Amino acid sequence: MSPQQDDAILDxxxxxxxxxxxxxxxxxxxxDVKAVDGVxxxxxxGETLGLxxxxxxxxxxxxxxxxxxxxxxxxxxxxxxxxxxxxxESKMRHIRSNMALIFQDPYSSLDPRQSAGSIVGxxxxxxxxxxSQSEYKDRVEQLFRLVSLDPSMIDRFPHEFSGGQRQRIGVxxxxxxxxxxxxxxxxxxxxxxxxxxQIINLLEELQEGIKGLTYLFIAHDLSVVRHISDRVAVMxxxxxxxxxxxxxxxxxxxxxxxxxxxxxxxIADPFVEEKRExxxxxxxxxxxxxxxSGCSFHPRCFMAVPECxxxxxxxxxxxxxxxxxxxxx
Amino acid sequence: xxxxxxxxxxxxxxxxxxxVVKAVDGIxxxxxxQEIIGLxxxxxxxxxxxxxxVMQLISTPGEIVGGEVIFEGQDLLKxxxxxxxxxxxxxxxxxxxxxxxxxxxNPVLTINQQLTEMxxxxxxxxxxxxxxxxxxxxxxxxxPSAKSRIDDYPHQFSGGMRQRVMIAMALSCSPKIIIADEPxxxxxxxxxxxxxELMKDMVERFKTSLVIVTHNLGVVARYAQRIYxxxxxxxxxxxxxxxxxxxxxxxxxxxLLKCIPRLDEEEGRKLVPIEGxxxxxxxxxxxxxFLPRCSYKVGRCFQESWPPLKHxxxxxxxxxxxNTEERTSEPAAR
Numbered sequence: 001m002s003p004q005q006d007d008a009i010l011d012x013x014x015x016x017x018x019x020x021x022x023x024x025x026x027x028x029x030x031x032d033v034k035a036v037d038g039v040x041x042x043x044x045x046g047e048t049l050g051l052x053x054x055x056x057x058x059x060x061x062x063x064x065x066x067x068x069x070x071x072x073x074x075x076x077x078x079x080x081x082x083x084x085x086x087x088x089e090s091k092m093r094h095i096r097s098n099m100a101l102i103f104q105d106p107y108s109s110l111d112p113r114q115s116a117g118s119i120v121g122x123x124x125x126x127x128x129x130x131x132s133q134s135e136y137k138d139r140v141e142q143l144f145r146l147v148s149l150d151p152s153m154i155d156r157f158p159h160e161f162s163g164g165q166r167q168r169i170g171v172x173x174x175x176x177x178x179x180x181x182x183x184x185x186x187x188x189x190x191x192x193x194x195x196x197x198q199i200i201n202l203l204e205e206l207q208e209g210i211k212g213l214t215y216l217f218i219a220h221d222l223s224v225v226r227h228i229s230d231r232v233a234v235m236x237x238x239x240x241x242x243x244x245x246x247x248x249x250x251x252x253x254x255x256x257x258x259x260x261x262x263x264x265x266x267i268a269d270p271f272v273e274e275k276r277e278x279x280x281x282x283x284x285x286x287x288x289x290x291x292x293s294g295c296s297f298h299p300r301c302f303m304a305v306p307e308c309x310x311x312x313x314x315x316x317x318x319x320x321x322x323x324x325x326x327x328x329x
Numbered sequence: 330x331x332x333x334x335x336x337x338x339x340x341x342x343x344x345x346x347x348x349v350v351k352a353v354d355g356i357x358x359x360x361x362x363q364e365i366i367g368l369x370x371x372x373x374x375x376x377x378x379x380x381x382x383v384m385q386l387i388s389t390p391g392e393i394v395g396g397e398v399i400f401e402g403q404d405l406l407k408x409x410x411x412x413x414x415x416x417x418x419x420x421x422x423x424x425x426x427x428x429x430x431x432x433x434x435n436p437v438l439t440i441n442q443q444l445t446e447m448x449x450x451x452x453x454x455x456x457x458x459x460x461x462x463x464x465x466x467x468x469x470x471x472x473p474s475a476k477s478r479i480d481d482y483p484h485q486f487s488g489g490m491r492q493r494v495m496i497a498m499a500l501s502c503s504p505k506i507i508i509a510d511e512p513x514x515x516x517x518x519x520x521x522x523x524x525x526e527l528m529k530d531m532v533e534r535f536k537t538s539l540v541i542v543t544h545n546l547g548v549v550a551r552y553a554q555r556i557y558x559x560x561x562x563x564x565x566x567x568x569x570x571x572x573x574x575x576x577x578x579x580x581x582x583x584x585l586l587k588c589i590p591r592l593d594e595e596e597g598r599k600l601v602p603i604e605g606x607x608x609x610x611x612x613x614x615x616x617x618x619f620l621p622r623c624s625y626k627v628g629r630c631f632q633e634s635w636p637p638l639k640h641x642x643x644x645x646x647x648x649x650x651x652n653t654e655e656r657t658s659e660p661a662a663r
Contacts, residue, residue: 054517054518054519054520055517162606164606192371192372192544192607193371193544193546193585193588193589194371194584194585194588194602194603194607195602195606196588196589197588197589197590197600197601197602197603198602198604200590200600201599201600201602220517220518221518222518222592223547223589223590223591223592223594224590226590226592226594227590227591227594227598227600228590246596247596250592250593260519261518261519262592263522264518264519264521264522265518265547265592266545266547266548266550266551266552267547267550267551267591267592267593268546268547268550268574268586268589268591269550269574269591269593270550270551270570270571270574270575271571271574271575272593273550273551278522278526280522280523280526281519281522281523284487284489284490284520285517285519
């Protein structure tokens with residue numbers, strides 16, 4: 001691991017992921033769904049970057065491209081300084097021991113016929129991470145303790161665990177090979193309110209305990225993302241519209257979409273709610289199959305001017321690491 | 330405002346192979362005219378079942394085993410579930426908006442067929458008049474070019490649009506009460522804001538009362554006037570929205586507010602999770618169901634059965650033996 005703590009672990013440059021739409025028996029390509037259309041961001045070692053947006057904005061696709069579960073259409077993904085965007089599958093397998101994924105649904109992401117211990121230990125076997133059977137057993141037990149599960153439950157099956165405990169199994173599996181980057185794809189949205197906090201705290205404690213552990217935290221819930229992240233990137237229709245420190249997200253949002261998104265999230269405090277300004281957007285998110293011209297947010301934007309439909313606003317720096325893609329800011 | 334609906338000691342249980350699940354275990358609440366109330370709890374706490382019981386939409390193995398639902402002076406539970414009296418109330422006087430806009434509309438019928446059915450049945454409108462009214466309702470809930478879209482099928486609408494159709498349907502017979510059962514959990518944040526704002530405007534316009542059933546404390550903080558907090562089939566705290574959020578007194582409510590992240594929280598705030606799990610509703614102990622997770626428990630909690638609702642002041646009630654007041658003097662959510 002690099003001696004520096006603030007170096008970039010992940011550098012994504014102009015990432016594009018187009019899914020072809022085919023028609024007819026010859027599966028002729030008729031169009032592209034531009035799920036991710038030019039995303040650029042940097043992730044520093046040990047930090048948490050939140051990726052928020054509504055369904056279909058490309059946040060999950062971005063995460064999967066980083067893991068190379070999809071082959072990106074264009075762009076660079078520099079992981080630990082190496083461009084992994086076009087590595088072969090065998091080289092990629094080697095690198096994947098260093099990056100892991102926590103899934104949204106703790107019910108469908110665990111094999112129901114596999115014991116909890118073997119789920120957690122599977123990455124160890126695949127990546128030849130342990131030498132002997134006893135080492136394997138020790139590591140699995142250690143992982144169980146790391147996520148506050150009782151190691152005596154190693155032989156139980158997923159259905160014997162509660163939702164929160166299952167997500168702990170998912171976290172333990174992700175941690176198995178000591179990855180430096182974990183992509184958390186909506187890790188708490190399937191859990192009950194009182195259980196969500198347990199998982200959020202677990203993720204935070206792990207990051208405090210494991211030096212250099214980096215999260216890409218993908219979620220739609222702004223308050224959760226703001227709570228756990230150091231910086232937040234807001235996505236809309238395949239593009240990042242604003243990146244800022246989570247501290248300044250609530251106090252000083254610049255992009256009109258960010259403003260609308262923030263105002264749409266009710267705060268559990270009637271005294272605060274009374275005074276809040278509410279921006280209610282018109283219409284719905286357009287389809288990425290045929291996005292509006294120029295800034296894709298302009299048909300719903302309350303600040304739009306005619307030029308907005310002509311130019312795609314680039315993400316530009318407005319100081320203190322705050323980046324925004326809007327010509328009106 | 331006058332009281333519109335009064336539910337007394339409602340009990341609904343499910344007789345399963347594993348035992349009796351007391352999904353709703355003696356809840357009492359009321360709604361005043363033109364009031365918006367919130368019913369809050371986690372999944373499995375009985376909030377939806379209680380509302381389905383009011384509408385008598387419980388099917389086997391479920392069974393309403395006790396209580397009263399007084400609406401316009403009549404006890405609705407005295408009516409047969411499939412009888413004409415209940416049918417004249419369901420949809421006409423008390424309407425319900427379900428959680429899943431994907432599954433609660435019939436995929437093989439057009440929106441026109443589904444919307445006019447109620448108008449023809451309850452209001453005895455002619456086909457033509459019903460269609461006119463349906464178009465009017467659709468444009469009222471913000472469906473663009475309603476006239477041409479009324480003959481579309483549900484799959485031609487997006488999730489948010491389908492929920493708007495559900496709202497139009499609920500409003501169609503100008504009901505006295507609309508029950509919105511997790512109306513926005515299946516939709517995106519900005520759509521959620523649109524729908525909730527629409528519902529609020531509509532209930533004001535139609536002078537209807539609204540019951541919002543949700544697990545989202547933010548939603549009720551923004552829209553509800555009074556709130557009931559449910560846990561394991563019972564109401565554990567009730568009060569005005571300002572009581573519940575300003576001076577929460579039940580350990581569960583206090584815990585909930587401490588464990589949710591807030592958009593406006595200060596940096597470095599630690600969430601305090603509620604340890605443990607919600608209880609299994611089969612073979613519940615007679616003591617308070619929150620006891621194993623409670624950090625305020627006192628000796629009395631272990632010996633006596635579930636505490637009855639205790640009046641604090643105004644409209645604020647809690648079901649708890651412990652003295653939670655001294656420790657809640659600190660702000661609950663910061």
